[in-house]
Amino acid sequence: MPEGMLYPIMLRLKGKRCVIIGGGKVAERKAAALLAAGADQIEVIAEQVTDDLARLGQAGLVRIVDRQYDSDDILRASLVIAATSNSTLNARIVSEADSLGIWANSVSDGDEGSFVTPAVVRRGDLVIGITTNGASPSLAARLKVELEQSYGDEYAVRLRALRLLRDRLLHANNTRSPEAEQADTKQLLQAAAADDSGWHELAQVLQDGFQTELNPMLIDRWIERLRKPRT
Numbered sequence: 001m002p003e004g005m006l007y008p009i010m011l012r013l014k015g016k017r018c019v020i021i022g023g024g025k026v027a028e029r030k031a032a033a034l035l036a037a038g039a040d041q042i043e044v045i046a047e048q049v050t051d052d053l054a055r056l057g058q059a060g061l062v063r064i065v066d067r068q069y070d071s072d073d074i075l076r077a078s079l080v081i082a083a084t085s086n087s088t089l090n091a092r093i094v095s096e097a098d099s100l101g102i103w104a105n106s107v108s109d110g111d112e113g114s115f116v117t118p119a120v121v122r123r124g125d126l127v128i129g130i131t132t133n134g135a136s137p138s139l140a141a142r143l144k145v146e147l148e149q150s151y152g153d154e155y156a157v158r159l160r161a162l163r164l165l166r167d168r169l170l171h172a173n174n175t176r177s178p179e180a181e182q183a184d185t186k187q188l189l190q191a192a193a194a195d196d197s198g199w200h201e202l203a204q205v206l207q208d209g210f211q212t213e214l215n216p217m218l219i220d221r222w223i224e225r226l227r228k229p230r231t
């Protein structure tokens with residue numbers, strides 16, 4: 001039974017020490033998820049690691065420590081994942097992490113750790129995390145596949161366009177009163193998020209040119225269209 005409710009947050013892991021104990025298939029999946037999230041200080045403590053983890057080690061993407069767990073392994077870690085096949089050891093690891101104030105996850109019992117790992121859909125800046133609080137990891141995995149079908153790669157491009165529009169609106173110089181400006185900007189940003197077709201022109205340019213910068217005129221044209229919706 002779940003011991004409590006969950007508070008979802010999205011972490012920035014660049015520069016943070018993440019320690020995975022265990023090197024099997026489950027540890028490999030957790031390492032892949034950390035890498036996909038930009039973690040660049042991942043340590044894997046295990047005498048036996050999968051071929052894929054060994055390859056990640058050779059590529060310098062994770063550091064493999066070839067021995068059994070020692071309590072000192074988690075010192076100065078920001079995140080700990082106890083992913084061994086020994087559930088008693090996993091429980092001990094998360095309890096040691098807890099007493100050091102470190103967030104920890106046990107793959108053998110979701111209730112024991114201080115966090116659980118969700119299934120994740122990534123489309124550029126769009127990140128959707130799905131959890132069932134351990135009630136059914138398989139359902140989380142299935143919902144992920146469903147969401148992947150509904151939210152395709154175009155969302156990465158759509159968000160790049162929306163970010164550029166938002167930057168332009170929030171950093172634009174103008175002479176109107178701040179109150180009037182704020183109301184107008186908020187309305188435009190909401191309209192842009194709801195606009196299912198206006199961003200296509202921008203998206204085309206972004207995709208064709210692999211640009212990070214857009215011609216401001218294109219964004220201004222979009223803003224104009226948003227201000228005067230077609231009748």
Ligand SMILES: C[C@@]1(CC(=O)O)c2cc3[nH]c(cc4nc(cc5[nH]c(cc(n2)[C@H]1CCC(=O)O)[C@@](C)(CC(=O)O)[C@@H]5CCC(=O)O)C(CC(=O)O)=C4CCC(=O)O)c(CCC(=O)O)c3CC(=O)O
Binds near residue numbers: 118
């Ligand atoms: C509590 C949690 C703790 C944690 O790991 O954080 C946990 C715990 C356990 N999982 C178990 C089994 C399975 N887990 C999966 C798959 C995933 N498990 C994931 C997360 C979580 N699993 C956390 C809660 C997630 C939530 O509910 O929201 C996903 C979403 C994310 C990820 O792991 O990255 C990933 C799908 C990712 C994807 O598809 O993208 C499959 C299916 C498969 O492998 O295909 C099975 C077999 C079928 C089944 O049991 O449903 C067992 C029993 C182990 C045993 O038999 O001994 C336990 C132990 C327990 O029951 O507590």
Ligand SMILES: NC(=O)C1=CN([C@@H]2O[C@H](COP(=O)(O)OP(=O)(O)OC[C@H]3O[C@@H](n4cnc5c(N)ncnc54)[C@H](O)[C@@H]3O)[C@@H](O)[C@H]2O)C=CC1
Binds near residue numbers: 046047067083
């Ligand atoms: N949370 C999840 O998503 C899931 C969790 N599980 C659970 O995860 C556990 C691990 O699964 P797999 O990776 O498939 O197992 P596995 O048997 O492939 O790997 C176990 C790993 O633990 C390591 N290990 C064992 N004792 C250790 C110690 N003292 N110190 C350091 N490393 C140690 C082994 O060297 C090995 O690398 C399973 O026992 C199962 O209960 C299984 C499926 C999904």
